[in-house]
Amino acid sequence: MSDLLRKIESTLDEINKQLISQSREISTLRLQVNQLTSNKPFSAFIEPECDYAWIGLHINVDASTWSRIKAGEFVSIKGIGWSLDTSDNPDPTDENFYWDHWEFNGGINKPMKVTMESPRGDDVDFVDPEDKIAYEGPLLQAFVFELPSA
Numbered sequence: 418m419s420d421l422l423r424k425i426e427s428t429l430d431e432i433n434k435q436l437i438s439q440s441r442e443i444s445t446l447r448l449q450v451n452q453l454t455s456n457k458p459f460s461a462f463i464e465p466e467c468d469y470a471w472i473g474l475h476i477n478v479d480a481s482t483w484s485r486i487k488a489g490e491f492v493s494i495k496g497i498g499w500s501l502d503t504s505d506n507p508d509p510t511d512e513n514f515y516w517d518h519w520e521f522n523g524g525i526n527k528p529m530k531v532t533m534e535s536p537r538g539d540d541v542d543f544v545d546p547e548d549k550i551a552y553e554g555p556l557l558q559a560f561v562f563e564l565p566s567a
Contacts, residue, residue, distance in 0.1 A: 459483060459563040471551035474499050476519055480566040486521045494519045509536050529556040
């Protein structure tokens, strides 16, 4: 029986050595992965599912601001504007142009609100004050496209 016990102890010792070696390798790999992903800041492209009237409404958020939003800070941003032609450089003199105002309150799955404002100051297009709201609801992960910053 003592030979069998020595054989079992020897086998367990080998298994233990392999586990220790693999644990060290896993720790090293985990550190390398964290260095690759956590040191790179991410900016974000956010495009909520708005009503048909505001289709294509989106905002690009720099890495610093995106970090603040994800950390749960209240962040308010005036966007570059929006118009029906959905260009990346909307023209404020276009009769279909509106300023977009974004409020983030808590990060992913927390409240977000986007309101629209006429640069003409008349806001006659908004019969009901609720019409100014392009989106109000949670900031869903599905709305966010993170982009590695340079």
